[in-house]
Amino acid sequence: MPLPRIRTISRQFVRIALGAMVMTVSNPASAADPIVGRASVVDGDTIDIGTVRVRFHGIDAPESWQRCKDVGGRDYRCGSEAASALDAWLAKSRPTRCEFVNWNRERMVGKCFRADGASVASWLVKNGYALDWPRYSKGAYASEQAAAKQARAGVWQGDFTVPWEARQARRSR
Numbered sequence: 091m092p093l094p095r096i097r098t099i100s101r102q103f104v105r106i107a108l109g110a111m112v113m114t115v116s117n118p119a120s121a122a123d124p125i126v127g128r129a130s131v132v133d134g135d136t137i138d139i140g141t142v143r144v145r146f147h148g149i150d151a152p153e154s155w156q157r158c159k160d161v162g163g164r165d166y167r168c169g170s171e172a173a174s175a176l177d178a179w180l181a182k183s184r185p186t187r188c189e190f191v192n193w194n195r196e197r198m199v200g201k202c203f204r205a206d207g208a209s210v211a212s213w214l215v216k217n218g219y220a221l222d223w224p225r226y227s228k229g230a231y232a233s234e235q236a237a238a239k240q241a242r243a244g245v246w247q248g249d250f251t252v253p254w255e256a257r258q259a260r261r262s263r
Contacts, residue, residue: 125198129186134172134219136197137186143197144188148227149211150253151220152245155260159248168245169253172219179213180204218244221252 125144129137134151137144151172152158158168180186188200202210214220215234218241222231239246251259 124187124189125200126185126187128184129180129202131173131177131180134169134176134214137176137180137188137202139186139188144202145194145197145199146211146214146220147191147199147201148223148230149215149220150223151214152250152253153256156251156253156256158245158250161242161247163248168250172214172244175217175219176210176214180210183208186210216243218242218246221245223254225254 125139125142127139129139131137132143133154135146135149137146152169154167154169154173156167156169157165160166183204183206185205186202187205188198188202191199191201193199204210211220211231212234215222215231216238218238222229222235224232238244
């Protein structure tokens with residue numbers, strides 16, 4: 091007689107699991123629902139919050155494979171440095187909240203903020219870890235970029251290729 095009870099529990103479990111999956115798939119992040127949670131850094135301009143990958147709107151950070159030149163002309167992994175700095179900065183004020191802007195290749199593009207209200211994109215650009223990407227930002231981070239350039243912060247300390255051009259050059263090889 092235990093078999094029917096196991097079968098009943100299994101059916102209930104399957105119904106609950108399927109219902110949860112349908113809700114998740116049919117209701118991805120929308121403009122009305124910000125995503126809030128602990129951010130896991132993917133690279134300098136992308137994080138995961140739970141199962142949602144979020145690309146920061148209007149900026150572009152060096153790729154993890156990308157190398158830049160420091161003030162002394164030495165190569166360094168500027169993309170990895172950007173990701174590490176972002177991870178440390180986000181850890182100081184959790185959780186991270188992202189507001190939906192649009193979808194891009196199966197990931198959300200959003201404007202993200204730390205728990206203290208600080209804009210993630212503004213911080214990245216102001217500290218030279220990312221660039222204002224006028225194609226998408228319409229110059230929203232131009233003043234932060236000018237300040238970073240003047241301070242020779244991050245990538246502005248030496249020579250670098252802008253990330254969108256570095257990706258294009260790598261693809262054409």
